[in-house]
Structures are given as structure tokens and as C-alpha cells.
Amino acid sequence: xxxxxxxxxxxxxxxIFAEAQAQNSAKAKSRDRFREKDNGTNPTVIxxxxxxxxAESDFAPAFYEDGVVFISNRKGKGIPDPKPxxxxxxxxxxxxxxxxxxIPPSPLAxxxxxxxxxxxxxxxxxxxxxxxxxxxxPGSKDGARHSKIYLVVKSSQxxxxxxxxxxxxxxxxxxxxxxxxxxxxxxxxxxxxxxxGGFDIYYADFDGKNWSNAxxxxxxxxxxxxxxxxxxxxxxxxxxxxxxxxxxxGYDLFFADPSAQGFQEIxxxxxxxxxxxxxxxxxxxxxGKTGFFTSxxxxxxxxNDLFSFRAPKGFQKVSKPEMTPVxxxxxxxxx
Numbered sequence: 401x402x403x404x405x406x407x408x409x410x411x412x413x414x415x416i417f418a419e420a421q422a423q424n425s426a427k428a429k430s431r432d433r434f435r436e437k438d439n440g441t442n443p444t445v446i447x448x449x450x451x452x453x454x455a456e457s458d459f460a461p462a463f464y465e466d467g468v469v470f471i472s473n474r475k476g477k478g479i480p481d482p483k484p485x486x487x488x489x490x491x492x493x494x495x496x497x498x499x500x501x502x503i504p505p506s507p508l509a510x511x512x513x514x515x516x517x518x519x520x521x522x523x524x525x526x527x528x529x530x531x532x533x534x535x536x537x538p539g540s541k542d543g544a545r546h547s548k549i550y551l552v553v554k555s556s557q558x559x560x561x562x563x564x565x566x567x568x569x570x571x572x573x574x575x576x577x578x579x580x581x582x583x584x585x586x587x588x589x590x591x592x593x594x595x596x597g598g599f600d601i602y603y604a605d606f607d608g609k610n611w612s613n614a615x616x617x618x619x620x621x622x623x624x625x626x627x628x629x630x631x632x633x634x635x636x637x638x639x640x641x642x643x644x645x646x647x648x649x650g651y652d653l654f655f656a657d658p659s660a661q662g663f664q665e666i667x668x669x670x671x672x673x674x675x676x677x678x679x680x681x682x683x684x685x686x687x688g689k690t691g692f693f694t695s696x697x698x699x700x701x702x703x704n705d706l707f708s709f710r711a712p713k714g715f716q717k718v719s720k721p722e723m724t725p726v727x728x729x730x731x732x733x734x735x
Contacts, residue, residue, distance in 0.1 A: 442712035446672050448699075449692070449706045452494040452502035459694040459704040460520035460576075460629070460681040465527060467495035468683075468692060469508055470706060471520060476507055489518050500690065502706070510552075510559055519547060520629065520681060522577040522586075528554045531577035531586065534562070547573040549588055567604050567614040574602075574614075576681075580632045587630040587638065590614065596622040601630045601640055620663040621656055629681040635688060638663070641680040649676030653693060655715055669715065688714045 452458065454474040461468045473488045494505035510530070519533030530552050535545040548568035552559045565586075568574045572592040579586050587603045592614065600622040602614045621627060623644030628651075631639040637657045643650060645666065652674040656666040673679060675697045682693035689711050696704045 444672055444709060444711040444713070447501070447708045448701070449502045449708055450701060452505050453701040453705045455702045457703040458706050461683050461692040461694070461706055462521050462523060463683060464493060464523055467493055468502060469493050469521060471517070491517055491521065500708070502708070519575045520577070522579045524579055524583055525581055529579070529583070530559065531579060532562070533575045533577070546570060547575045549574045549577050565604070566611050576629045578631045581634045585632065586611070587632050589628040589630060597624045597644065598626045599628050601627045618662050620666060631683050633684045633688070634686040639682045639684065641682070648674045650678035651680050653679045653682050673709065
């Protein structure tokens with residue numbers, strides 16, 4: 401079966417939310433693994449970014465300059481209708497006002513203009529590199545076109561021609577890139593062979609010249625279902641979305657703190673981040689207390705909306721405990 405761009409949109413980026421609806425009633429909480437609830441002081445607050453959202457799907461925020469870039473299939477003034485079989489997803493940019501709220505967005509034009517992403521993007525901290533998702537040429541046995549991750553670099557002449565990342569392939573999808581603060585590790589989601597479920601979280605390391613092969617984040621992070629939209633926080637811990645791991649319902653947001661032995665445990669962000677609906681694509685500011693995510697929860701403006709959050713206490717169970725100096729005296733029967 402030949403897969404069209406419209407089908408790729410449905411299957412790779414939006415339809416992953418649909419299957420979760422049937423699972424909502426069967427989801428149960430595992431309280432000891434969830435994020436600890438606030439005790440009523442300095443609670444986490446969630447805001448629907450109504451000025452940026454539309455009646456369509458607005459999702460996958462990424463920090464860019466003084467605002468946020470996100471994906472939307474909305475129509476806008478001066479935006480031509482997509483060609484037959486082409487994706488109608490485009491990049492939009494919304495700056496932040498003095499209070500940190502998003503203002504009405506506008507289409508993001510990236511020279512040379514040939515960059516047409518079909519999924520979430522990731523910028524380097526200096527905004528000189530852009531990782532984006534695009535359909536590759538048909539390469540699988542059934543003639544399907546699979547999503548691949550590409551890299552473009554900004555120069556004095558604009559953005560360079562997209563370069564396919566070496567771990568992408570013609571028989572599986574790679575999408576949802578996220579770059580670490582030191583630019584040495586790229587996380588992404590893929591359904592490449594050898595994983596634990598449908599889409600798993602993977603990463604590849606950069607040694608200054610070349611990217612490594614894809615490495616699966618392991619069975620603690622990945623489940624027999626779907627793990628998508630990873631984000632590597634500035635402090636180094638991993639945020640991602642999953643419809644496994646005993647979610648509250650649909651896709652939930654999780655975090656995991658890596659160690660030298662890999663990921664040892666994950667935690668659900670719990671309410672108010674997660675709901676019986678679907679939450680994905682979370683990004684976190686360097687302060688560790690504010691950011692944005694995507695949700696299709698009830699009461700929104702469209703199919704998927706952008707939400708911002710303020711968590712004065714940060715993500716509990718992630719911060720390392722404070723060290724208190726202690727002087728210990730030791731005695732035995734002789735002394």
C-alpha cells in the first residue's frame with residue numbers, strides 16, 4: 401500500500417493520539433511512581449495559550465529566539481493550499497509578551513524556503529542548527545514514504561540544504577528530534593526494527609565529526625506500546641510521552657533521570673499536567689519551572705492546543721536532595 405502525505409500526518413503525528421481513546425477507561429494509576437502532588441502551596445498552574453491556538457491542530461512547541469515555534473495545519477493569509485498529496489503542516493512562530501504569554505502567531509519563513517517540515521523540530525541553543533522531520537523518497541518494499549530527520553545549518557547565506565541524519569532509514573520512521581544543551585546527543589522517536597513496542601525513544605551521540613548509530617533508551621523508558629516526543633531538558637533529564645506505563649489515560653507526560661547505568665526509573669508527571677486525554681511534546685525552560693506542552697484535553701480551542709505551565713516547585717523527584725554536612729563519631733568497646 402502506498403502511503404500518502406496525508407496518511408503520514410494521520411499515522412505518524414496525530415493518529416497516535418486516537419488509539420489512546422479506547423484505552424482511557426482501562427487505565428489505572430500507580431501512585432508510587434507518579435509525581436508527588438502539591439500540598440496546596442505554590443501549586444502548578446496550567447494555561448491554555450489561547451492567543452496562539454486555533455480551531456485546528458497546534459502542537460509540538462520548540463523554543464526559538466524570543467518565543468516558540470510549533471506545528472499547525474491551520475490556514476493563514478498568504479499561505480497557499482498544499483499541493484495534491486502534500487502535507488498541510490507548517491511551522492508557525494509566536495513571540496512571548498513581557499508576561500511570558502504567547503502572542504498571535506505568524507508563519508515562520510526559513511530561507512531558502514524549501515524546508516517543509518512534516519513534524520516536530522528542534523533548534524540548537526544558539527538557533528544556528530535545525531533538526532526537522534520530512535518524508536523521504538519511497539524506499540520500502542510497499543513503496544511507502546517514511547519520515548526521516550534532517551539537519552540544516554544557518555550560514556550568512558541562509559539555511560543550508562537539508563542533510564539526512566545517518567540513523568534514518570527507508571523502511572521505518574524517525575521523528576520528534578530533541579537536542580541536548582551541549583549538542584552532543586539527539587533524542588528522537590522511531591519504530592525501527594528491534595524496539596520494545598511501536599515507537600520507542602532512541603538517541604544518537606555526536607563526537608564532533610560523526611553521529612553514532614541509534615541507541616534504544618531501554619525497557620525502563622520504552623514499553624510494548626508507544627513512546628514519543630522526547631525532550632532532553634537543559635539539566636540533562638529526559639521528558640517524553642507514552643500511552644503505556646499505566647497512564648492516567650491516553651498519552652501521559654513522563655520524566656526519567658539518566659545515570660551512568662542508563663535509565664533506572666521513570667515518573668508520571670501526574671495532575672495537572674496529565675488528564676484522561678492526551679498530553680505530548682513538553683519542553684522545559686532552563687529555569688526548570690516553566691515551559692509548554694500539547695494536549696487535546698476537553699475545553700480547548702482545537703483538536704490539539706498549546707498549553708504553558710508554571711511549576712514553582714519544579715518537577716518533584718527529579719531534583720537531587722540537598723547535601724547536609726554531618727560529622728560522625730565511631731567508637732568500639734576498646735575506645
